[in-house]
Amino acid sequence: MPAARQIFVAVIGAGGVGKAFLSQLSQLTKRLSSEPSTPINLALIYVARSSKVFFNEDYSPISISSWESDLASSTRTVPSPTQIADYLSKAPASVILVDNTSNEDVANAYPLFLGKKISVVTPNKKGFSSNLKLWQDIFKAASNGTGSGGYVFHESTVGAGLPVLSTLKDLIETGDEIVKIEGVFSGTMSFLFNSFMPVGGGGGSFSAEVTKAKELGYTEPDPRDDLNGLDVARKLTILARISGLEIESPASFPVQSLIPNELESCKSGDEFMKRLPEFDGEMDKLKQEAAKEGKVVRFVGSIDVAEKDVKVGLEKFDASHPIAALKGSDNIISFYTKRYGSNPLIIQGAGAGGDATAMGVTADLIKVLRLLL
Amino acid sequence: MPAARQIFVAVIGAGGVGKAFLSQLSQLTKRLSSEPSTPINLALIYVARSSKVFFNEDYSPISISSWESDLASSTRTVPSPTQIADYLSKAPASVILVDNTSNEDVANAYPLFLGKKISVVTPNKKGFSSNLKLWQDIFKAASNGTGSGGYVFHESTVGAGLPVLSTLKDLIETGDEIVKIEGVFSGTMSFLFNSFMPVGGGGGSFSAEVTKAKELGYTEPDPRDDLNGLDVARKLTILARISGLEIESPASFPVQSLIPNELESCKSGDEFMKRLPEFDGEMDKLKQEAAKEGKVVRFVGSIDVAEKDVKVGLEKFDASHPIAALKGSDNIISFYTKRYGSNPLIIQGAGAGGDATAMGVTADLIKVLRLLL
Numbered sequence: 104m105p106a107a108r109q110i111f112v113a114v115i116g117a118g119g120v121g122k123a124f125l126s127q128l129s130q131l132t133k134r135l136s137s138e139p140s141t142p143i144n145l146a147l148i149y150v151a152r153s154s155k156v157f158f159n160e161d162y163s164p165i166s167i168s169s170w171e172s173d174l175a176s177s178t179r180t181v182p183s184p185t186q187i188a189d190y191l192s193k194a195p196a197s198v199i200l201v202d203n204t205s206n207e208d209v210a211n212a213y214p215l216f217l218g219k220k221i222s223v224v225t226p227n228k229k230g231f232s233s234n235l236k237l238w239q240d241i242f243k244a245a246s247n248g249t250g251s252g253g254y255v256f257h258e259s260t261v262g263a264g265l266p267v268l269s270t271l272k273d274l275i276e277t278g279d280e281i282v283k284i285e286g287v288f289s290g291t292m293s294f295l296f297n298s299f300m301p302v303g304g305g306g307g308s309f310s311a312e313v314t315k316a317k318e319l320g321y322t323e324p325d326p327r328d329d330l331n332g333l334d335v336a337r338k339l340t341i342l343a344r345i346s347g348l349e350i351e352s353p354a355s356f357p358v359q360s361l362i363p364n365e366l367e368s369c370k371s372g373d374e375f376m377k378r379l380p381e382f383d384g385e386m387d388k389l390k391q392e393a394a395k396e397g398k399v400v401r402f403v404g405s406i407d408v409a410e411k412d413v414k415v416g417l418e419k420f421d422a423s424h425p426i427a428a429l430k431g432s433d434n435i436i437s438f439y440t441k442r443y444g445s446n447p448l449i450i451q452g453a454g455a456g457g458d459a460t461a462m463g464v465t466a467d468l469i470k471v472l473r474l475l476l
Numbered sequence: 477m478p479a480a481r482q483i484f485v486a487v488i489g490a491g492g493v494g495k496a497f498l499s500q501l502s503q504l505t506k507r508l509s510s511e512p513s514t515p516i517n518l519a520l521i522y523v524a525r526s527s528k529v530f531f532n533e534d535y536s537p538i539s540i541s542s543w544e545s546d547l548a549s550s551t552r553t554v555p556s557p558t559q560i561a562d563y564l565s566k567a568p569a570s571v572i573l574v575d576n577t578s579n580e581d582v583a584n585a586y587p588l589f590l591g592k593k594i595s596v597v598t599p600n601k602k603g604f605s606s607n608l609k610l611w612q613d614i615f616k617a618a619s620n621g622t623g624s625g626g627y628v629f630h631e632s633t634v635g636a637g638l639p640v641l642s643t644l645k646d647l648i649e650t651g652d653e654i655v656k657i658e659g660v661f662s663g664t665m666s667f668l669f670n671s672f673m674p675v676g677g678g679g680g681s682f683s684a685e686v687t688k689a690k691e692l693g694y695t696e697p698d699p700r701d702d703l704n705g706l707d708v709a710r711k712l713t714i715l716a717r718i719s720g721l722e723i724e725s726p727a728s729f730p731v732q733s734l735i736p737n738e739l740e741s742c743k744s745g746d747e748f749m750k751r752l753p754e755f756d757g758e759m760d761k762l763k764q765e766a767a768k769e770g771k772v773v774r775f776v777g778s779i780d781v782a783e784k785d786v787k788v789g790l791e792k793f794d795a796s797h798p799i800a801a802l803k804g805s806d807n808i809i810s811f812y813t814k815r816y817g818s819n820p821l822i823i824q825g826a827g828a829g830g831d832a833t834a835m836g837v838t839a840d841l842i843k844v845l846r847l848l849l
Contacts (some may be wrong), residue, residue: 130651139622248513265821266639266646273639277838278503425824428801432820442832446806448825449639451798456816465650472848 107142107198108476111162112468113149113221114309116203117174120226120259121152123461124313125202129167131465141476148194149187150174153204162194183318184212191217197475199253199468202227203461209306213239217244217252222475224467226259226460232337233343235351238344247474254471259463260455261288262434263336271345271438280441281346285405288338290432290455291329294401297429300399302422309386312380317376321432325372330361332402335415339404343413346406350413359416361402393419399427413430425449480515481849482537482569485841486522486560486594490547493599493632496834497576502540504838514849521567522560524546525578529554535567557585570848572626572841575600576834582608584610588804590617590625595848597840599632599833604717604754605710607723611717615650620847627844632836634661634711635807644718644811645821646765652815653718658778661711663805663828664702665775670802673763673772675795682759683752690749694805697759698745703734705775710787712777716786719779732789734775769827772800798822 112128114121128147135143146164148172150157157165157177165173175286182190191198200216202209202225210230231238242248245255249292261267274281287293299312301350313330316322322329336353343350350356360374363382369375393400398419403426406413420427429435430474435448435456453459485501487494501520508516519537523546530538530550538546555563564571572726573589575598583603586596587610596618604611614620618628634640647654660666672685679685684702689695695702711727716723723729735748736755742748766773771792776799778841779786793800802808807827810820825834 131649140619140624152644241669244548246513251513260794264646264815266643266823269642270639273637273835276504276842277637277835278500279835294477423801424799425798428796428798431819438825442637442835443826445802446826448823450639450821450823451815452811452821453816453819462646462650466646469646469649 107136107144109144109146110475111146111148111191111194111196111198112201112474113198114147114201114203115149115151115187115209116201116206116227117150117152117171118203119457120460120464121203122174123457124201124464125167125170127461127465128468129152131469132167135472138348143472145472146196147406148198149191151181154181155179158190173418178415180435182210185215188212188215188219188221191216191221196246198222199467199471199475201225201464201468203464204236205229207233213237213255214240214244217241217250217255220253222253222471223255224464225257226263227257228260228334228337228341228465231257231260232340232353235344235349254474256467256470257341258467260341261462262436262450263456263459264462264466265434265450265454265459267450268341268345270448271342274438274440274442274448275346277285280409281438282441283405283407283439284342284346284436285426285439285447286315286436287401287426287429287434288330288404288436288454289402290333290453291316291322292335292436293429293434293454294319294432295329296399297400297431299386300393300398302427304394306390308380310376310383313379314376325375327369327375328361329374332358332415334361335402335404339406339413339415343406343408346408348406348411348413356413357416358414361417388473389417397422401426401429442446480501480517480518482517483845483848484519484564484567484569485523485574486531486564486585487520487522487576488522488560489574489579490523490525491545491576492830493833493837494576496830497574497837498523498540498543500834501743501841504842505540505690508845516845518845518849519569519586520565521571524554527554528552531563535569547581557582557588561585561588561594564589564594566657571595572597574598574837574841576689576837578602580606581785586610586628587613587617590614590623590628593626595626595836595844596628597628599628599636599837601633601707601710601714604630604633605726608717608722627847629840629843630714632833632839635823636648636829636832637835637839638807638809638823638825638827640716640823640830641714642731643821644715645785647811647813647815647821648719652816654781654811655814656778656780656812657719657809658716658776658799658812659809660774660799660802661708661777661809661827662702662775663807663826664689664695664699665708666725666802666807666827668702668805669772669774669804673766675769675772675800679763681753681756683749683756683780686752687749695760698748700735700742700745700748704794705733706730706789708775708777712779712786712788716779716781719781721779721781721784721786729786731787732788734790762790762794770795774799774802798824
């Protein structure tokens with residue numbers, strides 16, 4: 104067996120996605136170390152969550168079975184992104200940084216990491232959906248952009264582990280023309296509207312469905328963070344930019360918020376939830392209007408590439424439309440292209456959850472490994 | 477700008493898929509030669525179809541705009557796969573062989589090509605769905621198998637350009653457990669049954685729908701080549717092998733042929749088409765039985781991984797099932813996995829046609845380029 108090639112992995116963020124990723128990393132490490140042709144020695148050298156960090160000055164590996172206790176008992180001060188970049192750039196092997204946070208400061212440092220030949224894989228939308236300059240700086244630095252630094256992949260920023268970004272890139276790179284992208288991009292919104300207005304009738308009041316979704320853990324702790332549409336707007340920003348549109352920010356196109364104007368000033372999520380039933384009449388009216396046309400209401404995002412028209416909000420769909428037939432909290436993404444004609448290329452399935460999100464991150468990590476070898 | 481890296485491309489097969497591929501290759505060549513970070517000089521050095529071949533002894537490139545006339549006027553003798561491998565292995569740059577045929581002899585030579593460090597990308601199912609030994613020899617030789625030869629990719633062998641194999645591999649490599657794969661894997665069968673028994677009723681007799689599909693160019697010249705189910709059986713063999721099942725050949729599991737026993741002996745496709753209406757009664761009976769249960773009949777393939785149960789044939793589906801709702805000649809592939817739970821990861825869209833098939837081939841070529849650089 105040939106000598107194993109050493110690759111270092113640094114992980115920031117050890118919540119739901121981070122834990123699922125570290126579990127997948129553990130499995131992957133075992134498998135790769137026994138590859139007959141090119142064994143790879145994947146070593147975890149840095150692990151951090153918001154207030155804790157664990158690493159060794161001499162880059163000696165952290166045990167992947169005891170990182171949780173190592174992290175819990177660590178008394179190290181959490182370094183700044185600049186300090187992390189400095190530490191990782193001096194490592195005696197190639198480093199892949201896995202950012203499992205949704206932190207803006209870490210995302211702002213991607214160009215710095217990439218410039219220092221540190222590769223980045225992440226489900227963090229902030230780096231790719233904030234101001235356009237950050238997006239440009241990232242791909243100017245990255246080797247899979249126009250630079251010569253590390254590699255960057257972010258499949259899980261849209262649709263979690265579903266192969267959304269890789270498929271869009273394949274379509275473009277093989278010379279297809281993207282006409283329109285349309286879909287349900289939020290597991291929360293999917294669950295909410297599939298329950299509020301199922302095909303065939305039924306469903307409770309809007310506020311009751313939001314309450315149910317919150318109780319089942321389908322919403323953020325404060326449901327306004329889902330209902331404002333910003334999460335979907337960030338995903339649309341990413342897809343539109345890959346499609347060639349220079350979207351300045353998620354605030355550059357119309358995004359319908361489901362937070363009633365009158366409740367914008369609520370001081371807490373609890374106050375908001377208490378007052379939401381006052382607006383059930385408005386949502387019921389929308390539901391009845393759609394039902395009269397034999398349609399259902401769904402919260403969707405769409406990009407018309409030629410018209411440079413990006414939007415997020417409520418739309419009506421025929422009961423037979425794939426978007427109407429969606430189940431549970433699934434996402435659906437339809438690519439209408441010149442090559443695929445009137446029937447789009449459709450990708451559908453769970454677009455959230457720790458394991459599914461971590462899957463996209465791990466698959467990206469494997470892509471970087473192949474490129475580094 | 478750094479010096480361009482030279483990569484050679486050899487193309488066998490210049491029919492519908494081959495022509496669409498060469499057109500995509502032409503576009504790609506232009507784009508890659510102007511990449512700011514790593515310009516790639518992709519050069520076509522070999523082009524062949526069944527009875528014609530064109531190449532230069534000194535490996536000087538073939539013009540991508542005039543390959544058709546160069547090929548037409550060539551008087552060279554078509555070399556054997558061994559001779560092709562010998563010629564390509566001595567080229568002064570890395571070579572990617574693109575096999576756009578459905579030829580068995582070429583497929584049998586993949587281990588030879590790969591062993592000589594020639595990479596292979598292909599929509600040709602023969603290499604991956606014939607006897608198990610050939611499959612094993614291919615991946616023993618390939619660098620993305622357990623060997624150290626060329627790279628091999630064959631996305632378009634299932635679902636044309638749809639990201640079916642890459643998604644299945646991502647699921648497995650990131651540690652998910654495949655429970656079941658189910659879908660409509662043939663554009664012809666999809667069109668035929670979506671017309672014969674649309675959701676909501678209607679549709680002509682089975683023989684009339686086969687005649688219509690043939691006239692519209694949706695079937696092979698002899699429709700028996702679709703109706704025997706072998707094309708679907710080959711695709712299932714590939715998916716099952718990637719999922720870890722050691723399927724000896726497409727004849728190792730039950731495949732329902734839609735060619736009535738009594739017509740097995742027909743000497744020509746024409747004779748078969750003439751006699752097919754005699755069996756419309758049987759197909760109508762199936763249709764009515766399904767309708768009574770509120771279901772439709774579809775021609776599907778499925779793999780139950782734990783039970784090692786692979787099968788191809790007619791099955792009944794509720795009108796609300798995604799397989800029933802399929803349109804036109806689209807394919808649909810559902811991955812039921814441990815991670816995705818009860819709602820599968822679904823990929824849907826055109827699974828045939830020159831452009832869509834060539835897309836998978838070109839995307840594979842780009843993957844090999846990234847690995848070679």
